[in-house]
Amino acid sequence: MVKYTVKGHQIEGKVTKAGYERKAVIFANNIVEELKKVGVSRHQIDIKTNILGNKNYPATIEFWGGGHYLRFSYAMTKRFIDNLYIISKVIEIEVKEVTDGTKNLHDFFHIFAEDGNRREIAKDLIQAKKDLGLKEDETDVDVIDKTYKALARKAHPDLGGSLEEFQKVNKAHKLIKKHMGL
Numbered sequence: 001m002v003k004y005t006v007k008g009h010q011i012e013g014k015v016t017k018a019g020y021e022r023k024a025v026i027f028a029n030n031i032v033e034e035l036k037k038v039g040v041s042r043h044q045i046d047i048k049t050n051i052l053g054n055k056n057y058p059a060t061i062e063f064w065g066g067g068h069y070l071r072f073s074y075a076m077t078k079r080f081i082d083n084l085y086i087i088s089k090v091i092e093i094e095v096k097e098v099t100d101g102t103k104n105l106h107d108f109f110h111i112f113a114e115d116g117n118r119r120e121i122a123k124d125l126i127q128a129k130k131d132l133g134l135k136e137d138e139t140d141v142d143v144i145d146k147t148y149k150a151l152a153r154k155a156h157p158d159l160g161g162s163l164e165e166f167q168k169v170n171k172a173h174k175l176i177k178k179h180m181g182l
Contacts, residue, residue: 004076004086007111011089016081024049024081027088031061034088034095038105040065049084057139059083061091066109073179075141125179128172148173 002013016023028047035045044064058075072090074083094111097103126136132147151169155161 006074006076006086006090007094009090009093011086011093013077014082014085016079016085020081021049024084027081027084030088031091034091035063035065037095038065038098038108047084055080056141057083058141059087061087063112065112066105068109068113070109070112072112124175128175131168131172132176134176144173144176 004011004013028049031047032042032045036042040063046062048060056078057080058073059080060071060073062069062071064070072087074086074090077083077086094103094108098105098108129136129138132144132151134144134147138144148169152166152173153159155165155169157163157166
C-alpha cells in the first residue's frame with residue numbers, strides 16, 4: 001500500500017474499486033461526524049460527493065469554524081474517491097488530537113484556514129483558470145498541467161515569449177494547484 005504524508009500525518013492509501021457514490025457518502029458522513037466533535041455543525045460544512053469517484057478530481061471540503069472560512073483539498077491520488085478518503089482520515093486524526101488534548105482548537109482551525117475571504121479566493125481562482133484558458137469548473141489535474149505546460153512553453157522568454165506573460169502563467173498555475181491542495 002502507498003503511504004501519503006498529509007499535513008504531517010502518514011496516511012495509508014486506499015484504492016476504492018466499486019461503489020464510489022455510496023463510499024463518497026460514507027466518507028463525507030465520517031467527516032461531518034468528526035467535525036461535530038469540535039463544534040462544527042452540518043450546515044457549516046460543504047462536501048461535494050456527486051462527482052464520479054473513479055475520475056481524476058481533487059476532493060474538497062469547506063467549512064466554517066472558529067469564525068473562519070476553512071478549506072481542505074486533496075488531489076494526490078488518481079481518483080476523487082481516494083482523495084476524499086485521505087481527507088476523511090486527516091480530519092479524523094486532527095480531531096482526535098483536539099479531543100485528546102494534544103492540540104488546541106485554535107491550532108486545529110489554523111491548519112485549515114484560508115487567507116482572504118471566500119469571495120476573493122473564488123474570484124482569484126476563476127481569473128487564474130481564465131489566464132490558463134481553462135473552464136471555470138475544470139478540476140482534472142492532468143488537463144490543468146498539460147494546459148499549463150503548453151502555455152509556459154509558449155510564454156517562456158527564451159522561446160520568444162515575454163517575462164510578464166510567463167510570470168502570469170506560473171502564478172495562475174500555482175494558485176490553482178494551491179487551491180486543489182497540491
